[in-house]
Amino acid sequence: MTTRRKHSTGSPLEKAAAYSRAVRQGNFVHVAGTTGYDYETMQMPEDVAEQARNCMNTIRTSLESLDASMQDIVRANYYVTQPEYFEAVAPVLSEYLGGIDPAATMIVCGLIREDMKIEIDVTAQLDQD
Numbered sequence: 386m387t388t389r390r391k392h393s394t395g396s397p398l399e400k401a402a403a404y405s406r407a408v409r410q411g412n413f414v415h416v417a418g419t420t421g422y423d424y425e426t427m428q429m430p431e432d433v434a435e436q437a438r439n440c441m442n443t444i445r446t447s448l449e450s451l452d453a454s455m456q457d458i459v460r461a462n463y464y465v466t467q468p469e470y471f472e473a474v475a476p477v478l479s480e481y482l483g484g485i486d487p488a489a490t491m492i493v494c495g496l497i498r499e500d501m502k503i504e505i506d507v508t509a510q511l512d513q514d
Contacts, residue, residue: 387411392450394424394443407447414453414509418464419443420501433470433502437477440505445481448509456485457509463491464504474503 391405399406407416421436422429424443430436445455461482465474471491487507496504 390451392447394447396422396424396427406443407451409451409453412511414448414451414457414511416444416447416507416509418462418504418506419447420496420498420504429500431500432473433465434473434477436501436503437474437505440503441477441481444505444507448507453509453511455481457511458482458485458487458507459510460508461487461489462506463489464494464496465491466494466496466502468493470502 387410390409392407392409393399394406396406404417406419407414409415419440420429421433421439422443423439430439448454448457461478463474463478465471496502
C-alpha cells in the first residue's frame with residue numbers, strides 16, 4: 386500500500402474546509418488551488434502579478450516539502466477573475482515554468498473572495514523508484 390503524505394501551509398482555510406495544500410500519493414503530488422496569500426503574513430497583495438508570484442512560491446514550497454520540485458509539474462490549471470489578467474500573469478508563469486512547459490488551462494471565473502484575482506493548482510509526477 387502506498388503511503389499518503391500531506392503538506393499544510395497553516396492557512397486557516399485549509400483547516401476550515403478540511404483540505405491539504407498538497408498530497409503525495411505514490412509518484413504523484415497534487416497541489417490544491419493556491420491563491421496569492423503570503424502565508425507568513427496572511428496578506429493578499431492587490432497586484433495580480435504579485436498574487437501569481439505568491440501562488441508559485443507556495444506551490445514550490447509545497448512540492449519541496451513532499452520531495453518534489455517545479456521540474457516535476459506535468460499539469461497546471463490557472464483560474465483568473467478577469468481575462469485581461471493574462472497579460473500580467475503570463476510573464477510570472479513563464480519565469481517559474483518556462484522550459485518545464487506543463488500541459489495547462491486558464492479559466493476565467495469567480496473566486497471565493499473578492500481580493501483573490503488568481504488561483505493555481507498543479508499536478509507533479511515523479512520518476513518511479
